[in-house]
Amino acid sequence: MRGLLKLMVLALVPLMALTACDKKSDAAPSAAYDLSPESNARFLADYAKRPGVVRVADALDMEHGRSRANVETSLANIHSLSSAAIDEVKIIPGEQRAVRVEVLMNNSAGVFQVDSLLANKLRGSGLEDHIEVVARIDAEHEKRLLRVYQI
Numbered sequence: 001m002r003g004l005l006k007l008m009v010l011a012l013v014p015l016m017a018l019t020a021c022d023k024k025s026d027a028a029p030s031a032a033y034d035l036s037p038e039s040n041a042r043f044l045a046d047y048a049k050r051p052g053v054v055r056v057a058d059a060l061d062m063e064h065g066r067s068r069a070n071v072e073t074s075l076a077n078i079h080s081l082s083s084a085a086i087d088e089v090k091i092i093p094g095e096q097r098a099v100r101v102e103v104l105m106n107n108s109a110g111v112f113q114v115d116s117l118l119a120n121k122l123r124g125s126g127l128e129d130h131i132e133v134v135a136r137i138d139a140e141h142e143k144r145l146l147r148v149y150q151i
Contacts, residue, residue, distance in 0.1 A: 052125025059121035060101065062086050062113045078112050081145050085110030094132050103135040106143035111135060 033039045063086050085107035094100035103114050114135045122128050 050126075052121075052127050055121045056118075056125050056127055056131070059118040060089055060091070062103075062117060063089055076146050078109070081107075081109045082112035084145050085143070086113055094130075097132040098130040099132070101131060101133045103133065105135060105137045106139060107145050108137065108142060109145060 033043045062083065085105050086103060087106050088102075088104040090100075090102040090104070092100050092102065101118070103110065103118075105111075114133065118133060122131060122133070
């Protein structure tokens, strides 16, 4: 299921960005795309070489449990804690730009993922002018991710 989500992210972000800026594709695909797995695979093959698409899509895959550094299975560090702080990543039409990425967090440690991972991969991708990123905590209280940290 998460693989399909990542595949859809890879397909939707560049499509929305290209639509918003009225640019034509360099790949000049020969057929229209739909939401079938075959069509997604064809789209990815056509657009895989577009600068920044893969790196931004990779950065968007940051929901809890998706990080290589998992807080339950490894020693706590900023990577595992910030990963555990991300509850959901939504990709929706933007308010100020073509695409809006909303990162819902349960703890402010998630800002590290947004700032160090997503922002860095977005910069220089060619998509930065078309994507707005908003990270927030909707809960009244933050989730405690760590009781004690000791070196």
